[in-house]
Amino acid sequence: MNLFTDIRALVLDALAALQAEDRLPEGLAFDNVAVEPPRDPAHGDMATNAAMVLAKPAKMKPRDIAEALAAKLTYDPRITSAEVAGPGFLNLRLAGDSWAGIVASVLTQGEAYGRSDMGQGQKVNVEYVSANPTGPLHVGHTRGAVFGDALASLLDYAGHEVTREYYINDGGAQVDVLARSVYLRYLEQFGREVTFENGTYPGEYLIDAGKALKDKVGDAYVDQPEEVWLAEVREFATDAMLELIRADLKLLGVEMDVFFSEKGLYGTGRIEEAIERLRSQGLIYRGVLEPPKGKTPEDWEPREQTLFKSTEHGDDVDRPIMKSDGAWTYFAPDIAYHYDKVERGFDQLIDVFGADHGGYVKRMKAAVSALSNNRVPLDIKLCQLVKLYKNGEPFKMSKRAGTFITLRDVVEQVGADVTRFVMLTRKNDAPLDFDFDKVMEQSKDNPVFYVQYAHARVCSALRRAAEAGIACDDATLGAADLSDMTHASELSVARKLAEWPRLVEIAARTHEPHRVAFYLYELASELHALYNRGNEETQLRFVQEGNPAVSQSKLALARAVAVVISAGLGILGVTPAEEMR
Template identity: 55%
Template sequence: MTLYARFADRIDAILDTLEAEGALPAGLDRRNVAVEPPRDPAHGDLATNAAMVLAKPAKTNPRALAALIAPKLADLPEIETAEVAGPGFINVRLTPESWRDELRTILRDAGGYGRSALGQGARVNVEYVSANPTGPMHMGHCRGAVVGDALASVLEHAGFAVTREYYVNDAGSQVDTLARSAHLRYREALGETIEVPEGLYPGDYLVPIGAALAAEYGDRYVTAPEAEWLVTFREKTVAAMLDLIRADLALLGIHHDRFASEAEVQASGKVKAAFDRLRADGLLYEGVLEAPKGEVPDDWAPVEMTLFRATAFGDDSDRPVMKADGGLTYFGTDLAYHAQKADDADQLIDIWGADHAGTVKRIQAAVKALTKDGNGAAKPFDVKLVQMVRLLRGGEPVKMSKRAGNFVTLADVVREVGKDVVRFTMLTRKADAQMDFDFAKVVEASKDNPVFYVQYAHARIRSLHRRTAEAGLAIAAEPDLTLLDGEEMALVKLAAQFPRIVEAAAVNHEPHRIAFYLSDVAAAFHAAWNRGNDDPARRFLMADDAATTSARLALAESIGQIIRNGLAIMGVAAAEEMN
């Protein structure tokens, strides 16, 4: 249990006592009672809003209620002071021994520090990447891949049961175009000189696929009608592209639990089942869409289609799920796919590129309609939009890749700067913020580069072990932590926030919070290290004082453990040493 959760339990017990004493009505909703660090550290170590939250339903004054809670908090052995502040907040200062105990907890729990049971095993389906299987991964896919994978890891650390899912769009016209492009490369592999016409995929990544098809089928399909080879070439090429995509993602350390097929969703009867459910609720009907706003195109005509009442769930207009000719719209299949996901999940999260922003409302409406229970409550569903990445080299745009056809591949970037640099950098900004990825800056050995600064902090900590061994110092198995002063204990207070940062990142679906926090931890550690450069008495390693060295090494190791745990969530290895 985290320090903050532990004190939340203490406050809960005090509220129980006040109820038993008749000072507080029974049955009040305490869900919004929080324990967190105060905005100004000078006010104390912890703050609670319990009195502010409960005063109104208890029909009392917040300060009056706080005055009942604070003395009972102050009576606890772990608490030095508990004071009422402002309109009714309670600021708490813990005893120094409480913080020393937390340092010991970090060292004892090691890799488990920061894990919690917040999610209580709730099943969460996180769908991310889901790029069309028509080419290798590019850096736009990369950012969504890292955000989704890190979010899945955050949720697991917070006690959720996570399924990592990739939705394969293998039923649309783009995969027929892919099959035709592969057929062109197949003919090329058999000796024909080809030119890639407009509308087909030009990338060299299809060359080996064409060669494999030539090796398997010989010249059987060179002049055969398209109807004889299209399905076979589509299946073979999609399978080969998925192998390429898996290999690209593996370079980033990303592996999905499930690859769901759009074609299989359509063939399985899931679409009909979803539509039947919506019809039964009066949410599908035959109708005509309104004319487009503004100037109406010459080729527009009112056509009757099957429409979903998306407006009943907050969308701007009703949406077609089936065309006039009986064919499915993309939204129709997507609607059924989300119904399939919801069958074995308690929550759904989609990670999409920002270019899909216009479809968010309609799919949220569909999930509400398909998952609502008898009381009208729907399963939680969140769509996180990820902005594109602009690639630079020394401030100049990066040239496109011949192999990919018209973009820089993820594989090329990872091979140049490394998986850890790519993953960390993708989390240094909020997902919905624009990002520049400059090849020069992301490998720069500078405090302005958060990847380097965090890794350097960990490498410095690891160096202490080597230098201590070289100095022959006897390190105490149970160091005297009372030798740590206030500035040093401030590092422990910062480290103790890690579990609540993980929980906040999980609740808000914002894995970048881990990267931001680690940057703060690294900066605080470097500041402590630099104080030793200015004053030898402040150094972590004191050759003539084994007791103080033992205490400071325990402190440094706790910070190193926090950095390792945070980097592990991000999918980044902690550096053991740096040149």
């Protein structure tokens, strides 16, 4: 049940009726007519912009449309009043049984309440994390992993068919550096003194890989030239790091459907096939680019290159795809990888990148646009940096990783649930401060605690009711008489519950899972306000001593809140708390 959709349908029917009466001209487009919560709850339960968006095409005054529409809407028993405000906004107040119907719908549908068929089964590929397989995931990867995983769950909840994918960047020179680093740790197992130079990775996480390599090959690679061992150690080290990454993701509750290897694109003709697709459209040519920004003709040498005409698909400049020595640029396999996604039949692609990939957005969108003949949209979401604090100071943890703080360090400090929720308390493109003290404190200022506490409070009330012999299963509560749900605090909770299906669709459409976290905090606030008011106004308490029927009506509203919180936390990958410790 989406009450906002129902009332919008009512508004559209009323507009159509005005057209039939020649009070509105025919041919008006109603696409931009919206019904939404008013900015100020005191103005009503819902508001519509219908008169404002139709005034110009109808060549009428907004207030004239609003007044005619208001008169039509009040004939419906769901609408108790329709008031014209300002230049032509229309504020609506709904009958009390509308809110009772919301509570009953939540308890009848359970966590299916709010699920949407908006996606219509469209196949969406969400690629996220995709860290180089050269070590454990760091705190920056953590944010991208949580964001991507929550977005995938949100899209699934909104009716899409979602594939979670990790692109293994194992085709570049950094994997050779990894192999050399593991080889140094391998030599240490034989008592050799080693020096980490030429960019090799000094992190202690490679010690186990060095031991494992010794167990596998013994001393076969000791004092051997690089050409003897590099290829095999490269594969061994990559596999070892992927196991480490998979373990880190599992610790965070992230499971991928697909791990796609960049290396598998080389020597298979797949890169050539993708480039040929672009060539067939006249988008590959030999040419010379202008000097990059900040360079002058004196310190830049122009040279002819093989280029992708990405400017024809919205990019700022054309992009090289082949080096002067005939080797592919780093962009070429990325083109081939996305061509593979297009060929797998996805209707929509989403890439979750780190903040340092901002310059990569337009070229990748241009490539997908060309490869799919503008059929498949690509949305690239950039996740900004995370700053860690403890005791008010920037926080440094274990040096086991060498130069960075790992995902595992963070999760082992505060747990996966806290980590995931906090990572979604800011929009993905806004910087995020992660304060270890604040995320563990029990206060309203800690959104993780506040939402979990709301769910736990409801669970506690249900346990008390059961101990008092009051039936409080969902079927019983769903059939409870809610006619006495008239207090402003109760109605405020019900109104917030009504927003959930609408919120899901907006968040899914905009690819913004943080909206779910914000909504859950607001819903928890309404629940806590109602609970606290019950300390003074005893008729609002969830459990009414000696009155099972009234208790059930109060518990029905509280239980509906818990159902929606549980569903929302499920999207975020957070386990709802049954009790607080």
